[in-house]
Amino acid sequence: MMNRYEDKNFKDSMRIKYDFNNLMDTVINEQVKDKADKKKTGAISRADIEAMMDKYNAARKSMEAKIGKAEFEMAWSNLAYNQDEIVEDIIEYSKKVQKKFDNFVVLGIGGSALGPIAIQQALNHMKYNDLPKKERKGPKFFVEDNVDPERMQALLDVIDIRKTCFNVISKSGGTSETMSQYLIVSDLLKKALGCKWNNNIVATTDHSKGNLIKIAQKENIKTFYIPDGVGGRFSEICPVGLLPAAVCGIDIKEMLAGVAYMDEISKEKDVFKNPAHMAGLLMYIAMEKKSKNIQVVMPYADSLKYMADWHAQLWAESLGKKYSLDGKAVNVGQTPVKALGVTDQHSQVQLYAEGPFDKVITFIGVGNYRMEYAIPNGCEDIPDVAFLGGHTLNELIQSELDATEYALTVQGKLNQRITLPEVNAFTIGQLMYFFMMQTAVAGELLNINAFNQPGVEEGKNATYALLGKKGFEEKKAELNARPEKDKEYIL
Amino acid sequence: MMNRYEDKNFKDSMRIKYDFNNLMDTVINEQVKDKADKKKTGAISRADIEAMMDKYNAARKSMEAKIGKAEFEMAWSNLAYNQDEIVEDIIEYSKKVQKKFDNFVVLGIGGSALGPIAIQQALNHMKYNDLPKKERKGPKFFVEDNVDPERMQALLDVIDIRKTCFNVISKSGGTSETMSQYLIVSDLLKKALGCKWNNNIVATTDHSKGNLIKIAQKENIKTFYIPDGVGGRFSEICPVGLLPAAVCGIDIKEMLAGVAYMDEISKEKDVFKNPAHMAGLLMYIAMEKKSKNIQVVMPYADSLKYMADWHAQLWAESLGKKYSLDGKAVNVGQTPVKALGVTDQHSQVQLYAEGPFDKVITFIGVGNYRMEYAIPNGCEDIPDVAFLGGHTLNELIQSELDATEYALTVQGKLNQRITLPEVNAFTIGQLMYFFMMQTAVAGELLNINAFNQPGVEEGKNATYALLGKKGFEEKKAELNARPEKDKEYIL
Numbered sequence: 001m002m003n004r005y006e007d008k009n010f011k012d013s014m015r016i017k018y019d020f021n022n023l024m025d026t027v028i029n030e031q032v033k034d035k036a037d038k039k040k041t042g043a044i045s046r047a048d049i050e051a052m053m054d055k056y057n058a059a060r061k062s063m064e065a066k067i068g069k070a071e072f073e074m075a076w077s078n079l080a081y082n083q084d085e086i087v088e089d090i091i092e093y094s095k096k097v098q099k100k101f102d103n104f105v106v107l108g109i110g111g112s113a114l115g116p117i118a119i120q121q122a123l124n125h126m127k128y129n130d131l132p133k134k135e136r137k138g139p140k141f142f143v144e145d146n147v148d149p150e151r152m153q154a155l156l157d158v159i160d161i162r163k164t165c166f167n168v169i170s171k172s173g174g175t176s177e178t179m180s181q182y183l184i185v186s187d188l189l190k191k192a193l194g195c196k197w198n199n200n201i202v203a204t205t206d207h208s209k210g211n212l213i214k215i216a217q218k219e220n221i222k223t224f225y226i227p228d229g230v231g232g233r234f235s236e237i238c239p240v241g242l243l244p245a246a247v248c249g250i251d252i253k254e255m256l257a258g259v260a261y262m263d264e265i266s267k268e269k270d271v272f273k274n275p276a277h278m279a280g281l282l283m284y285i286a287m288e289k290k291s292k293n294i295q296v297v298m299p300y301a302d303s304l305k306y307m308a309d310w311h312a313q314l315w316a317e318s319l320g321k322k323y324s325l326d327g328k329a330v331n332v333g334q335t336p337v338k339a340l341g342v343t344d345q346h347s348q349v350q351l352y353a354e355g356p357f358d359k360v361i362t363f364i365g366v367g368n369y370r371m372e373y374a375i376p377n378g379c380e381d382i383p384d385v386a387f388l389g390g391h392t393l394n395e396l397i398q399s400e401l402d403a404t405e406y407a408l409t410v411q412g413k414l415n416q417r418i419t420l421p422e423v424n425a426f427t428i429g430q431l432m433y434f435f436m437m438q439t440a441v442a443g444e445l446l447n448i449n450a451f452n453q454p455g456v457e458e459g460k461n462a463t464y465a466l467l468g469k470k471g472f473e474e475k476k477a478e479l480n481a482r483p484e485k486d487k488e489y490i491l
Numbered sequence: 492m493m494n495r496y497e498d499k500n501f502k503d504s505m506r507i508k509y510d511f512n513n514l515m516d517t518v519i520n521e522q523v524k525d526k527a528d529k530k531k532t533g534a535i536s537r538a539d540i541e542a543m544m545d546k547y548n549a550a551r552k553s554m555e556a557k558i559g560k561a562e563f564e565m566a567w568s569n570l571a572y573n574q575d576e577i578v579e580d581i582i583e584y585s586k587k588v589q590k591k592f593d594n595f596v597v598l599g600i601g602g603s604a605l606g607p608i609a610i611q612q613a614l615n616h617m618k619y620n621d622l623p624k625k626e627r628k629g630p631k632f633f634v635e636d637n638v639d640p641e642r643m644q645a646l647l648d649v650i651d652i653r654k655t656c657f658n659v660i661s662k663s664g665g666t667s668e669t670m671s672q673y674l675i676v677s678d679l680l681k682k683a684l685g686c687k688w689n690n691n692i693v694a695t696t697d698h699s700k701g702n703l704i705k706i707a708q709k710e711n712i713k714t715f716y717i718p719d720g721v722g723g724r725f726s727e728i729c730p731v732g733l734l735p736a737a738v739c740g741i742d743i744k745e746m747l748a749g750v751a752y753m754d755e756i757s758k759e760k761d762v763f764k765n766p767a768h769m770a771g772l773l774m775y776i777a778m779e780k781k782s783k784n785i786q787v788v789m790p791y792a793d794s795l796k797y798m799a800d801w802h803a804q805l806w807a808e809s810l811g812k813k814y815s816l817d818g819k820a821v822n823v824g825q826t827p828v829k830a831l832g833v834t835d836q837h838s839q840v841q842l843y844a845e846g847p848f849d850k851v852i853t854f855i856g857v858g859n860y861r862m863e864y865a866i867p868n869g870c871e872d873i874p875d876v877a878f879l880g881g882h883t884l885n886e887l888i889q890s891e892l893d894a895t896e897y898a899l900t901v902q903g904k905l906n907q908r909i910t911l912p913e914v915n916a917f918t919i920g921q922l923m924y925f926f927m928m929q930t931a932v933a934g935e936l937l938n939i940n941a942f943n944q945p946g947v948e949e950g951k952n953a954t955y956a957l958l959g960k961k962g963f964e965e966k967k968a969e970l971n972a973r974p975e976k977d978k979e980y981i982l
Binding site for chain 2: 383387
């Protein structure tokens, strides 16, 4: 039988849409209610786009020379095509985990955590862990991405470690947070299970470099590999994300088919037919030419809530850079803000509507939710409540998205909308790859390296120094030489 | 026996601290590593503060004339003192709920949801719902603050509504999201329980105005009241927040004692001894004089994670305003960003360290976590991992906060730190009131009304129009007259 993701009709019907009407001056100016606001909107004109074409074409050419290549950290663009064997191995291993374990715990941080969380929330039951075992496709699922002692203990209070599989994820094995957790968990497992403790661990790491692969080999731990040239925030579509997803019963082949589909679309030469490239170009214009230093990502679906978190890392860490590729201090980057529709209409939208003209709001909408929920009639004597009866929650949430989009537009606040025809593995694969490609394009236009993170080194080294790690004595001295805090400024 | 929160020594030992050294130019300039950055930091000078004193004193005087008064929506400042009877009623009712029900579900949105979520996360076991019943102080706890059909169904899949108490929270009873949920839930309860269905509902609403009080009276539903002059985002310390907290076994008297303690501190005339006022003044300077249009709130404790969400509403909705009190279009407001230490060091800190000089980072630290977790020795042959052994997670998270603070400071990025000696009901009461008072002071300095939300009306009305509510025919016509979307801008 053909899988649905091999059917062109299915794929085309599930193509995600990128609508940027409400970034454009022609659209915005027609709708802004307060004439004085028209000068403040920073809406983008057709001429703004056209003026960028040479720069865009150069950036595109430059990117095409790097894409797919591990030495430029762009091997992620091949992942839809070169993982057939790995995927089979993951699926086979996942079946064993499903049979044997009650819990699956990811020990990872950053990209190793945000991707798995986002996928689980998007594609499984929203109260997955609360379902009875027989209604779940896999074990209970936890992601421990912090080193708060209270949280570590809280997790151990509610799981039986003997029935738990821990997935340690770190490319280098030098991530202090994850390796601290590994030390804690391996110690507990050894005490509880003796020499068979390593059956309860699976490592996802580099195939040859770093500490975790050494540990895994020595301790005979099952291992999946993070390919060369795939950084943490681009790793969701490699074993980092695929293993946790498969363990929880998600169709990772369909997800990768979605990635491939968006990759094909992203090869389109005409930027007006290439949504990811256009989105990268428009956000470049918004941040560099229109002073929009904030981007709000606001899905109207609880299932997509943590996609905003995953996107926030991708966008912030890739584009937030001090130096351009030619060594100039540029201090670029757009600050991502996570919001959730309709919830944050009651929290953030007042600011978005009436506050400064400093942001772009990116709505993520859903064509069809996976179920319909009717609002029954009632309170007939109270018109403010009664009018809701007979509608569905679906109509309510869809209307609120349309209404909020309208309310921001008439206030001259730039916004755009991405629509998933439905939330499924195919559209989620597309969406993630859309964001990855958009980020790469924006990075190229900014003339920065979107794939490193030099700015976190200082903090890492200072942590090592404070914990007395060997080799960081000089940094320790530097920290000790910090000026005393002025007590007058501590209230 | 005296409660600990009646003991002056306890209270003074639990006073939260506000440290703004790293906003000040003297401190920042001494530490910035790249000389060229010194001109970009936007650090605040002593002269900047002194230049504001007349304005601050005028704002303070203006605020003092309004504070405590319901007609100015500032009755929240009395809540530490005038709720003795209500608190007893809440505690008594909570005991009944604890005995009778397996689940307690808040139906509310905005302030009605964010406060209860933040308090539960801060003061109860971090996997509270996963604990066996006998280890919990109350029923399982859920907050349903969205109208996503998939989420509504997911909740109903995992609770037995006959054993569930639903707390409907809406001051007006005109909140479409909450009232839709009420229609759904009351319909299900009637079908399951017949005429006794109203035992499973408790309403928190206005004592006389609005729809929900009418419904509650007609249906004979137990009711708690939201006092006059207490808006949604200031309602956590009234029954809106106190009831869910008490049901889950939180000491609400201690929390209110913390509120009272911070209220006393906030009466200090000298702004250099008044942390909430100073924090309001400094953020005013940061946003209006130093172009810091973003504030990141980054607690280093999972227990405080949702305090950042609660704060985000308070800050965004209160200060994000188009018009000043004298009718000028000002479009003010600072965009709040939620982050979590150490987790978001691997997601956002690259941007904060190297990106634009456009934000203030507010760290929230904890003096003593409620437990210690040791990292065992191991991996002795791998120095990068072995050095962690013998330390505690406590040392690790504390060092990472110090290190991140340092790393941002040497990059010239403004930051400040609030420290809770411990996370408990007393310090949480203080912290929330600190933020409320800071917001009121900043609003007064901005010369705006911090207590309304006119900017959400447009979206509400458009939703009514789209759903065909009577009286919104004109708005419907307006929406229908929107220009067609340009298909060229949909990819």
